[in-house]
Amino acid sequence: MPELPEVETIARGLAHAVTGKTIETVTVSMRKIAVAPDGVPFEAALAGDTVALVGRRGKYVTIDLATGRRLVVHLRMTGRLIVQGAGYAEPYPYTHVVLAFTDGTRLSFADVRQFGRIRLLAAGDPWDADGGVEPLSEGFTSEAFVSMLDGRRTRIKAFLLDQSRIAGVGNIYACEALWEAGIRPSRPAHTISKPARRRLHGAIRNVLTRSIEARGTSVDDYVDAEGLKGGFQNQLAVYGRLGEPCPRCGRPIVRTVLGQRGTWWCRGCQK
DNA sequence: CTGAGATCCTGGGGGC
DNA sequence: TGCCCCCAGGATCTCA
Numbered sequence: 001m002p003e004l005p006e007v008e009t010i011a012r013g014l015a016h017a018v019t020g021k022t023i024e025t026v027t028v029s030m031r032k033i034a035v036a037p038d039g040v041p042f043e044a045a046l047a048g049d050t051v052a053l054v055g056r057r058g059k060y061v062t063i064d065l066a067t068g069r070r071l072v073v074h075l076r077m078t079g080r081l082i083v084q085g086a087g088y089a090e091p092y093p094y095t096h097v098v099l100a101f102t103d104g105t106r107l108s109f110a111d112v113r114q115f116g117r118i119r120l121l122a123a124g125d126p127w128d129a130d131g132g133v134e135p136l137s138e139g140f141t142s143e144a145f146v147s148m149l150d151g152r153r154t155r156i157k158a159f160l161l162d163q164s165r166i167a168g169v170g171n172i173y174a175c176e177a178l179w180e181a182g183i184r185p186s187r188p189a190h191t192i193s194k195p196a197r198r199r200l201h202g203a204i205r206n207v208l209t210r211s212i213e214a215r216g217t218s219v220d221d222y223v224d225a226e227g228l229k230g231g232f233q234n235q236l237a238v239y240g241r242l243g244e245p246c247p248r249c250g251r252p253i254v255r256t257v258l259g260q261r262g263t264w265w266c267r268g269c270q271k
Numbered sequence: 272c273t274g275a276g277a278t279c280c281t282g283g284g285g286g287c
Numbered sequence: 288t289g290c291c292c293c294c295a296g297g298a299t300c301t302c303a
Contacts, residue, residue: 076279
C-alpha cells in the first residue's frame with residue numbers, strides 16, 4: 001500500500017515525466033474513480049490545461065495545473081500512476097483514467113480494487129485543511145511530537161495512522177518505527193515516556209527517510225511511475241515477517257490485530 | 272474522546 | 288487439480 005515514501009517516489013517520477021506538458025485528451029472508463037466539482041465535466045475540463053507542478057501531501061499526489069486548479073490522487077491500497085511514453089500502445093492493466101498529453105506521453109491511473117480516486121479541485125480549494133503535520137517537515141520537531149501525545153489515551157499505533165495528526169504514515173512505517181523505537185504498538189500514547197517519545201519521533205523520520213532513499217517498499221502491489229518496484233522491503237525489520245527472528249533480540253516476530261489492522265512486532269524488545 | 276463495525280473491491284490464499 | 292469461501296486494507300461514516 002502506498003504510504004509517504006511510495007507516494008513521494010511516484011510524485012518525483014511524475015514531476016520529471018510530465019511537468020510542463022499539456023493535456024490533449026482525457027479518457028475515463030470508470031466514472032466513480034474520477035471526481036470533479038458538481039457540474040464540472042472531468043474530461044472536458046482538463047483538456048488544454050498544462051501541468052505546472054507535481055508534489056505530495058501526506059499520501060496524496062498533487063498535480064497543480066496552469067489554470068490554478070489541482071488534481072489530487074489517492075492510491076489507497078492498489079492504485080498506480082503510470083507514465084508511458086509515446087511508443088507504448090498497450091494500455092496498462094486495470095486502467096480507469098488516462099491523461100494523454102500533446103507529445104504522446106500518457107499518464108494512467110490504474111487500480112485493481114477501485115478504491116483510489118483522482119479528484120479535480122477548483123483553484124483555492126482548501127482540500128487538505130484537516131491534514132496532519134508532514135513528518136519530514138521542519139515543523140515536525142521532537143518537542144512538537146512529544147506534546148502531541150499528551151493526554152491521548154488511544155493506542156500509539158492507531159495514533160500514528162491518524163492522517164489528521166501526522167500525514168503519510170501507514171501500516172508499514174507505523175510498525176517499523178515502533179519497532180525501531182522499542183515501543184509496544186498497543187501502548188496508550190500518553191503512557192509513553194518523554195525519552196521514548198523522542199526515540200519514536202526520530203524513528204519515524206529515520207524509517208521514512210531511508211525508505212525514500214530506497215524508492216519505497218514493494219511488499220504487495222506498489223510500483224513507481226515507471227512501473228518499477230522499490231527496495232525497502234529488503235530492510236523491513238518486522239512488517240510481514242511473522243515468525244522470523246527479531247533483528248535486535250532474536251525473538252520471533254508476532255502478528256496481532258490492532259484497530260482492525262495487522263500489526264507486526266517483537267514481544268522481546270518492544271515494551 | 273475512543274473504539275468497534277460496516278463499507279467499498281477483487282486477487283489470491285487457505286482449506287478440502 | 289479444482290473450487291469455494293473469505294480475507295486484507297485506507298479512509299470515512301455510523302453507532303455505542
